[in-house]
Amino acid sequence: MQSSGLVPARFLTIIAHLVLVIVIFWTREENIRACLPEDYDSSEYDDKDLEMLIGLSITFVFFLIELIGFMGGITMFMNFQGLLSTMAHSAAAITLSYFLFDQWPCEWYWYVFGFCSAFPAMMELIYIIGIMCFRKGY
Secondary structure (H helix, E strand, O other): OOOOOHHHHHHHHHHHHHHHHHHHHHOHHHHHHHHOOOOOOHHHHHHHHHHHHHHHHHHHHHHHHHHHHHHOOOOOOOHHHHHHHHHHHHHHHHHHHHHHHOOOOOOHHHHHHHHHHHHHHHHHHHHHHHHHHHOOOO
């Protein structure tokens, strides 16, 4: 198989997205305060904290799925998955940078999660299952 620039680009965008999610996880307290109104109570804070914690935890699981498929060589040279993953993680890295610096509402994280984490991870899982169970290539 011929390797292209898509493989390193995919790896770098996944890592960039992962680093930003880790930063959001570390600065979760500041992000949650920015999402809440000025006169919030502790129950509102706890609810929003739990929501962000669940979202970030599921994102880490999706990273694990994608990295297993990619680093395991299962989908490393699949052009469609590589392009999809590169575009999604690039968009996530840019969007989450704005999320951090402009202090966007916390609900907007779920849009980034759905389009830029869940969708490529589900496609990765479909490819992994298809190749491992049915021995079908691309």
